[in-house]
Amino acid sequence: MFGLWKTWKALEARGIMGINRRNADYVLKYNKRSLYPIVDDKIITKERAIAAGIHVPELYGVISTEKEIDNLSEIIGGRTDFVVKPAQGAGGDGILVIADRFEGRYRTVSGKIISHEEIEHQISSILTGLYSLGGHRDRALIEYRVTPDQIFKSISYEGVPDIRIIVLMGYPVMAMLRLPTRQSGGKANLHQGAIGVGVDLATGLTLRGTWLNNIINKHPDTTNAVDGVQLPYWDGFMKLAAGCYELCGLGYIGVDMVLDQEKGPLILELNARPGLNIQIANDCGLTLRTHAVEARLEELQARGIIETAQERVAFVQEMFGHIPAVEG
Numbered sequence: 001m002f003g004l005w006k007t008w009k010a011l012e013a014r015g016i017m018g019i020n021r022r023n024a025d026y027v028l029k030y031n032k033r034s035l036y037p038i039v040d041d042k043i044i045t046k047e048r049a050i051a052a053g054i055h056v057p058e059l060y061g062v063i064s065t066e067k068e069i070d071n072l073s074e075i076i077g078g079r080t081d082f083v084v085k086p087a088q089g090a091g092g093d094g095i096l097v098i099a100d101r102f103e104g105r106y107r108t109v110s111g112k113i114i115s116h117e118e119i120e121h122q123i124s125s126i127l128t129g130l131y132s133l134g135g136h137r138d139r140a141l142i143e144y145r146v147t148p149d150q151i152f153k154s155i156s157y158e159g160v161p162d163i164r165i166i167v168l169m170g171y172p173v174m175a176m177l178r179l180p181t182r183q184s185g186g187k188a189n190l191h192q193g194a195i196g197v198g199v200d201l202a203t204g205l206t207l208r209g210t211w212l213n214n215i216i217n218k219h220p221d222t223t224n225a226v227d228g229v230q231l232p233y234w235d236g237f238m239k240l241a242a243g244c245y246e247l248c249g250l251g252y253i254g255v256d257m258v259l260d261q262e263k264g265p266l267i268l269e270l271n272a273r274p275g276l277n278i279q280i281a282n283d284c285g286l287t288l289r290t291h292a293v294e295a296r297l298e299e300l301q302a303r304g305i306i307e308t309a310q311e312r313v314a315f316v317q318e319m320f321g322h323i324p325a326v327e328g
Contacts, residue, residue, distance in 0.1 A: 015285025017276055026290065030169065030251025031272050038248045039270035040133055042141060043087045045248070049267050052247050054240065056267050057083075057258075058144040066127060069120050075142050083146075084122060086131040087139040092187040094131030096122050097145060097159075109158055109186055146266065149259040151232060155179055157221040159186030163199070163237055163257045166274050166286065169297060170245035171312045172238055173289040173320065175199040176278040177206055177231065182221050190277050195219065197226045198282035202321020204234025210280040233265050235313070240265055242309040289320055 038044050049056045060082060061075030076082060084096040096119065097109040105113050123140045125131070132138040152161045159180030166174045176196050180186045183193030190196050195216065198207035206229040209216045219226055231237070241255040244267070254274025258266050279286055296315065300307060307315070 015288030015291075016279055017286040017290070019276065021287065022273075022276060026168070026252040027273055031253075032249070035249045036272055039250060039253065039272045041087050042085065042089075042269055043139060045267075045270055046141075048247055052243070054243065054247065054267055055263065055265065057146055057260075060142045060144070062087075063123055063127070063140040063142070066124060069123055072120060072123065072142070073116070081145040083141075083143050084119065084126070085141050085143070086126040087141055088132040088136070089126075089138070090131075090133055091191060092189040094122075094126055095187075097186075099145070146258045146268075147261040149232065149261050151229065151259070152179070154222055154224040155219050155226050155229060157181050157184075157186060157219070159184070159188060160258055162188045162268055163231070163259070164274065164278060165237070165241035165255045165257070166278060167241050167245060167253050167255055168290050168293050169251045170242050170307075170309065171293045171296070172201060172241045172316050173293060174278050174282055174284070174286055175201055175237075176281045177226075177229075179209075179219060179226065181211070181219070183212075190275070195226060196277055196281040198278075198284075199231065200322045201238065202317040204231040204237070205229070206231065207282060207322070210277060213277075213280070215280075232259065236265050238313045238317070239309055240267060242312045244270060246309075289316075292319060 038048060043062060046056050046059055061071065063069055063071065080101050081099050086094040089095065098106045099109045100107040102113055105115050106119065107113055126138055126140040129135045129137045146160045148156065148160050156179045161177060161179045164176045164178060165172045177199055178188040178190065179195040179197060180188050181193050181195060185192065188194050193212065195209045195211045197209040200207060206227050209226040211220065217225055217227060237257055240257060244253060244255045245251070248270055250272055254271035256268040256271065258268050260266055276286070
Protein backbone atom coordinates (compact mmCIF):
# COMPACT_ATOMS: atom_id res chain seq x y z
CA MET A 1 0.00 0.00 0.00
CA PHE A 2 2.85 2.39 0.89
CA GLY A 3 4.52 1.59 -2.43
CA LEU A 4 1.36 2.54 -4.35
CA TRP A 5 1.09 5.77 -2.37
CA LYS A 6 4.70 6.65 -3.23
CA THR A 7 4.07 5.90 -6.90
CA TRP A 8 1.00 8.13 -6.95
CA LYS A 9 2.82 10.97 -5.17
CA ALA A 10 5.59 10.72 -7.79
CA LEU A 11 2.99 10.96 -10.58
CA GLU A 12 1.34 13.91 -8.86
CA ALA A 13 4.70 15.67 -8.68
CA ARG A 14 4.96 15.32 -12.47
CA GLY A 15 1.52 16.86 -12.86
CA ILE A 16 -0.19 13.64 -13.99
CA MET A 17 -3.95 14.11 -13.83
CA GLY A 18 -6.07 11.20 -12.59
CA ILE A 19 -9.71 10.62 -13.46
CA ASN A 20 -10.98 11.83 -10.07
CA ARG A 21 -9.13 15.14 -10.39
CA ARG A 22 -10.29 15.51 -13.99
CA ASN A 23 -13.91 15.03 -12.95
CA ALA A 24 -13.87 17.14 -9.77
CA ASP A 25 -11.53 19.98 -10.71
CA TYR A 26 -12.30 20.37 -14.41
CA VAL A 27 -15.34 18.55 -15.82
CA LEU A 28 -17.68 19.44 -12.92
CA LYS A 29 -16.14 22.85 -12.33
CA TYR A 30 -16.05 24.16 -15.89
CA ASN A 31 -18.79 22.24 -17.74
CA LYS A 32 -22.39 23.25 -17.10
CA ARG A 33 -24.63 20.21 -17.30
CA SER A 34 -27.20 22.15 -19.34
CA LEU A 35 -24.64 22.57 -22.15
CA TYR A 36 -23.78 18.87 -22.51
CA PRO A 37 -26.29 18.25 -25.34
CA ILE A 38 -24.27 20.62 -27.54
CA VAL A 39 -21.32 18.23 -27.51
CA ASP A 40 -23.04 14.90 -26.81
CA ASP A 41 -25.23 15.19 -29.92
CA LYS A 42 -23.17 15.37 -33.13
CA ILE A 43 -26.04 16.96 -35.05
CA ILE A 44 -26.29 19.88 -32.62
CA THR A 45 -22.50 20.27 -32.62
CA LYS A 46 -22.49 20.34 -36.41
CA GLU A 47 -25.31 22.91 -36.58
CA ARG A 48 -23.55 25.20 -34.08
CA ALA A 49 -20.26 24.89 -35.95
CA ILE A 50 -21.84 25.73 -39.31
CA ALA A 51 -23.56 28.77 -37.77
CA ALA A 52 -20.17 29.91 -36.43
CA GLY A 53 -18.54 29.49 -39.84
CA ILE A 54 -16.46 26.49 -38.73
CA HIS A 55 -15.89 23.76 -41.31
CA VAL A 56 -17.33 20.30 -40.61
CA PRO A 57 -17.97 17.20 -42.76
CA GLU A 58 -21.04 17.92 -44.91
CA LEU A 59 -24.29 16.48 -43.58
CA TYR A 60 -26.26 14.65 -46.28
CA GLY A 61 -29.24 13.75 -44.14
CA VAL A 62 -30.63 12.71 -40.76
CA ILE A 63 -32.85 9.70 -40.03
CA SER A 64 -34.84 9.99 -36.81
CA THR A 65 -37.53 7.28 -37.11
CA GLU A 66 -37.94 3.80 -38.54
CA LYS A 67 -40.25 5.22 -41.21
CA GLU A 68 -37.56 7.67 -42.36
CA ILE A 69 -35.22 4.76 -43.16
CA ASP A 70 -37.19 4.59 -46.43
CA ASN A 71 -35.52 7.92 -47.32
CA LEU A 72 -32.02 6.40 -47.29
CA SER A 73 -31.77 5.94 -51.07
CA GLU A 74 -32.82 9.55 -51.64
CA ILE A 75 -30.29 10.83 -49.06
CA ILE A 76 -27.44 8.82 -50.56
CA GLY A 77 -28.42 9.67 -54.12
CA GLY A 78 -25.67 8.79 -56.59
CA ARG A 79 -22.86 9.09 -54.04
CA THR A 80 -20.37 6.25 -54.00
CA ASP A 81 -19.01 6.93 -50.51
CA PHE A 82 -20.50 8.21 -47.26
CA VAL A 83 -20.55 7.63 -43.50
CA VAL A 84 -23.40 6.47 -41.27
CA LYS A 85 -23.00 7.30 -37.57
CA PRO A 86 -25.08 7.65 -34.39
CA ALA A 87 -25.72 11.23 -33.30
CA GLN A 88 -25.00 10.40 -29.66
CA GLY A 89 -22.44 7.62 -30.12
CA ALA A 90 -19.13 7.38 -28.31
CA GLY A 91 -15.80 5.71 -28.97
CA GLY A 92 -16.47 5.17 -32.66
CA ASP A 93 -19.09 2.48 -32.00
CA GLY A 94 -21.89 2.13 -34.54
CA ILE A 95 -20.07 4.01 -37.32
CA LEU A 96 -20.31 2.50 -40.80
CA VAL A 97 -17.96 3.86 -43.46
CA ILE A 98 -18.85 3.16 -47.09
CA ALA A 99 -15.93 3.64 -49.50
CA ASP A 100 -17.43 2.54 -52.82
CA ARG A 101 -20.25 0.73 -54.64
CA PHE A 102 -19.93 -2.72 -56.19
CA GLU A 103 -22.47 -4.54 -58.36
CA GLY A 104 -25.50 -2.98 -56.66
CA ARG A 105 -23.94 -3.39 -53.23
CA TYR A 106 -21.56 -1.33 -51.08
CA ARG A 107 -17.94 -1.76 -50.13
CA THR A 108 -16.89 -0.68 -46.62
CA VAL A 109 -13.54 0.96 -45.94
CA SER A 110 -12.22 -2.42 -44.77
CA GLY A 111 -13.23 -4.06 -48.07
CA LYS A 112 -16.33 -5.93 -46.86
CA ILE A 113 -19.23 -6.05 -49.33
CA ILE A 114 -22.64 -5.33 -47.78
CA SER A 115 -26.19 -4.85 -49.07
CA HIS A 116 -28.53 -1.86 -48.87
CA GLU A 117 -30.63 -3.83 -46.40
CA GLU A 118 -27.63 -4.28 -44.12
CA ILE A 119 -27.11 -0.52 -44.03
CA GLU A 120 -30.80 -0.08 -43.17
CA HIS A 121 -30.41 -2.63 -40.36
CA GLN A 122 -27.43 -0.69 -38.99
CA ILE A 123 -29.48 2.51 -39.00
CA SER A 124 -32.34 0.72 -37.22
CA SER A 125 -29.88 -0.40 -34.51
CA ILE A 126 -28.66 3.18 -34.15
CA LEU A 127 -32.22 4.44 -33.68
CA THR A 128 -32.88 1.98 -30.84
CA GLY A 129 -30.00 3.53 -28.89
CA LEU A 130 -27.68 0.54 -29.18
CA TYR A 131 -24.65 2.83 -29.51
CA SER A 132 -25.84 5.97 -27.71
CA LEU A 133 -24.68 7.39 -24.40
CA GLY A 134 -27.03 5.96 -21.77
CA GLY A 135 -28.81 3.72 -24.27
CA HIS A 136 -31.40 6.38 -25.17
CA ARG A 137 -33.13 6.49 -28.56
CA ASP A 138 -30.89 8.11 -31.11
CA ARG A 139 -30.73 9.57 -34.61
CA ALA A 140 -28.54 8.49 -37.51
CA LEU A 141 -26.40 10.89 -39.55
CA ILE A 142 -25.40 10.27 -43.14
CA GLU A 143 -22.46 12.52 -43.97
CA TYR A 144 -19.40 13.19 -46.11
CA ARG A 145 -16.60 10.60 -45.90
CA VAL A 146 -13.32 12.26 -44.99
CA THR A 147 -10.35 11.37 -47.20
CA PRO A 148 -7.20 11.67 -45.06
CA ASP A 149 -4.42 13.96 -46.25
CA GLN A 150 -1.53 12.12 -47.93
CA ILE A 151 0.75 13.10 -45.02
CA PHE A 152 -0.80 10.22 -43.06
CA LYS A 153 -0.38 7.53 -45.71
CA SER A 154 2.84 6.10 -44.26
CA ILE A 155 1.78 6.18 -40.60
CA SER A 156 -1.84 5.02 -40.60
CA TYR A 157 -3.76 1.84 -41.38
CA GLU A 158 -7.05 2.37 -43.24
CA GLY A 159 -9.54 4.64 -41.46
CA VAL A 160 -9.12 8.33 -40.74
CA PRO A 161 -6.48 9.66 -38.32
CA ASP A 162 -7.72 12.49 -36.12
CA ILE A 163 -6.23 15.18 -33.92
CA ARG A 164 -7.43 15.58 -30.32
CA ILE A 165 -6.69 18.87 -28.56
CA ILE A 166 -7.72 19.37 -24.94
CA VAL A 167 -8.91 22.92 -24.32
CA LEU A 168 -9.36 24.70 -20.97
CA MET A 169 -11.41 27.90 -21.08
CA GLY A 170 -10.38 28.44 -24.69
CA TYR A 171 -6.68 27.65 -24.13
CA PRO A 172 -5.35 24.52 -25.89
CA VAL A 173 -3.25 22.67 -23.28
CA MET A 174 -2.26 19.37 -24.94
CA ALA A 175 -2.54 17.72 -28.36
CA MET A 176 -2.41 14.20 -29.73
CA LEU A 177 -2.60 12.57 -33.16
CA ARG A 178 -4.61 9.32 -33.13
CA LEU A 179 -3.64 6.79 -35.78
CA PRO A 180 -5.79 3.79 -36.78
CA THR A 181 -4.18 0.34 -36.79
CA ARG A 182 -5.15 -3.11 -38.00
CA GLN A 183 -6.00 -3.99 -34.39
CA SER A 184 -8.33 -1.00 -34.03
CA GLY A 185 -10.17 -1.99 -37.20
CA GLY A 186 -9.23 1.27 -38.89
CA LYS A 187 -10.75 3.37 -36.08
CA ALA A 188 -8.86 6.18 -34.35
CA ASN A 189 -9.87 4.90 -30.90
CA LEU A 190 -7.10 4.22 -28.38
CA HIS A 191 -9.17 1.74 -26.37
CA GLN A 192 -9.66 -0.36 -29.50
CA GLY A 193 -5.97 -0.40 -30.41
CA ALA A 194 -5.23 2.89 -32.19
CA ILE A 195 -1.96 4.75 -31.57
CA GLY A 196 -1.78 8.04 -29.68
CA VAL A 197 1.08 10.32 -30.73
CA GLY A 198 1.98 13.46 -28.83
CA VAL A 199 2.11 16.73 -30.78
CA ASP A 200 4.17 19.82 -29.99
CA LEU A 201 1.73 22.70 -29.51
CA ALA A 202 4.14 25.26 -30.91
CA THR A 203 5.20 23.55 -34.13
CA GLY A 204 2.76 20.73 -34.90
CA LEU A 205 5.62 18.22 -34.96
CA THR A 206 4.69 14.73 -33.76
CA LEU A 207 6.50 13.33 -30.74
CA ARG A 208 6.56 9.71 -29.58
CA GLY A 209 3.64 7.31 -29.61
CA THR A 210 1.70 5.15 -27.17
CA TRP A 211 0.04 1.91 -28.24
CA LEU A 212 -1.82 -0.43 -25.87
CA ASN A 213 -0.24 1.57 -23.01
CA ASN A 214 3.29 0.96 -24.33
CA ILE A 215 5.67 3.61 -25.66
CA ILE A 216 6.47 3.09 -29.36
CA ASN A 217 8.36 4.87 -32.13
CA LYS A 218 7.00 3.02 -35.20
CA HIS A 219 3.54 2.18 -36.49
CA PRO A 220 2.97 -1.59 -35.97
CA ASP A 221 1.42 -2.03 -39.45
CA THR A 222 3.43 0.31 -41.68
CA THR A 223 6.66 0.08 -39.57
CA ASN A 224 7.29 3.76 -40.33
CA ALA A 225 8.35 6.20 -37.60
CA VAL A 226 5.45 8.12 -36.04
CA ASP A 227 7.60 10.88 -34.57
CA GLY A 228 9.03 13.90 -36.38
CA VAL A 229 6.07 14.28 -38.77
CA GLN A 230 5.11 17.88 -39.50
CA LEU A 231 1.32 18.26 -39.39
CA PRO A 232 0.10 20.80 -41.98
CA TYR A 233 -2.11 23.79 -41.07
CA TRP A 234 -1.07 23.45 -37.42
CA ASP A 235 -1.80 27.04 -36.37
CA GLY A 236 -5.20 26.65 -38.04
CA PHE A 237 -5.93 23.53 -35.99
CA MET A 238 -4.91 25.33 -32.80
CA LYS A 239 -7.12 28.33 -33.54
CA LEU A 240 -10.05 26.06 -34.45
CA ALA A 241 -9.71 24.22 -31.14
CA ALA A 242 -9.44 27.46 -29.15
CA GLY A 243 -12.57 28.82 -30.83
CA CYS A 244 -14.63 25.81 -29.76
CA TYR A 245 -14.89 27.35 -26.29
CA GLU A 246 -17.08 30.12 -27.72
CA LEU A 247 -18.86 27.55 -29.89
CA CYS A 248 -20.16 25.37 -27.04
CA GLY A 249 -19.60 27.31 -23.80
CA LEU A 250 -18.01 24.32 -22.06
CA GLY A 251 -14.77 25.15 -20.29
CA TYR A 252 -13.02 21.78 -20.42
CA ILE A 253 -13.32 19.85 -23.67
CA GLY A 254 -11.57 17.58 -26.11
CA VAL A 255 -11.77 18.86 -29.68
CA ASP A 256 -11.49 16.17 -32.36
CA MET A 257 -10.45 17.33 -35.83
CA VAL A 258 -9.45 15.73 -39.11
CA LEU A 259 -7.37 16.84 -42.10
CA ASP A 260 -9.23 16.15 -45.33
CA GLN A 261 -7.26 15.86 -48.58
CA GLU A 262 -9.57 18.30 -50.36
CA LYS A 263 -11.28 20.38 -47.65
CA GLY A 264 -8.43 20.85 -45.16
CA PRO A 265 -9.07 20.99 -41.37
CA LEU A 266 -12.56 19.93 -40.25
CA ILE A 267 -14.13 19.71 -36.79
CA LEU A 268 -15.35 16.16 -36.20
CA GLU A 269 -16.82 16.33 -32.70
CA LEU A 270 -16.40 17.73 -29.21
CA ASN A 271 -16.06 15.75 -25.99
CA ALA A 272 -16.97 16.99 -22.52
CA ARG A 273 -15.07 14.19 -20.77
CA PRO A 274 -11.80 13.76 -22.74
CA GLY A 275 -9.61 10.80 -21.78
CA LEU A 276 -6.25 11.03 -20.06
CA ASN A 277 -4.02 8.81 -22.25
CA ILE A 278 -2.94 11.97 -24.03
CA GLN A 279 -0.51 12.48 -21.09
CA ILE A 280 1.34 9.24 -21.93
CA ALA A 281 1.70 10.25 -25.58
CA ASN A 282 3.16 13.62 -24.57
CA ASP A 283 5.23 12.31 -21.64
CA CYS A 284 3.77 15.21 -19.68
CA GLY A 285 1.08 15.79 -17.06
CA LEU A 286 -2.01 17.86 -17.77
CA THR A 287 -2.19 19.40 -14.29
CA LEU A 288 0.95 21.52 -14.65
CA ARG A 289 -0.46 23.02 -17.83
CA THR A 290 -4.01 23.52 -16.57
CA HIS A 291 -2.69 25.24 -13.44
CA ALA A 292 -0.64 27.59 -15.64
CA VAL A 293 -3.75 28.48 -17.65
CA GLU A 294 -5.80 29.04 -14.50
CA ALA A 295 -3.08 31.37 -13.19
CA ARG A 296 -3.17 33.22 -16.51
CA LEU A 297 -6.95 33.59 -16.28
CA GLU A 298 -6.72 35.00 -12.74
CA GLU A 299 -4.10 37.51 -13.85
CA LEU A 300 -6.13 38.65 -16.85
CA GLN A 301 -9.36 38.85 -14.84
CA ALA A 302 -7.65 41.14 -12.31
CA ARG A 303 -6.67 43.41 -15.21
CA GLY A 304 -10.08 43.20 -16.91
CA ILE A 305 -8.65 41.55 -20.05
CA ILE A 306 -10.26 38.84 -22.19
CA GLU A 307 -7.93 37.31 -24.77
CA THR A 308 -8.95 36.40 -28.31
CA ALA A 309 -8.57 32.85 -29.65
CA GLN A 310 -5.40 33.94 -31.48
CA GLU A 311 -3.93 35.44 -28.31
CA ARG A 312 -4.77 32.31 -26.34
CA VAL A 313 -3.02 30.15 -28.92
CA ALA A 314 0.08 32.39 -28.85
CA PHE A 315 0.24 32.12 -25.05
CA VAL A 316 0.11 28.31 -24.90
CA GLN A 317 2.52 27.89 -27.81
CA GLU A 318 5.08 30.02 -26.00
CA MET A 319 4.35 28.43 -22.62
CA PHE A 320 4.10 24.75 -23.52
CA GLY A 321 5.87 24.32 -26.88
CA HIS A 322 8.91 22.03 -27.06
CA ILE A 323 10.78 24.21 -29.53
CA PRO A 324 14.35 22.89 -29.85
CA ALA A 325 17.19 25.32 -29.29
CA VAL A 326 18.64 26.82 -32.45
CA GLU A 327 22.26 25.75 -32.93
CA GLY A 328 24.78 28.54 -33.38
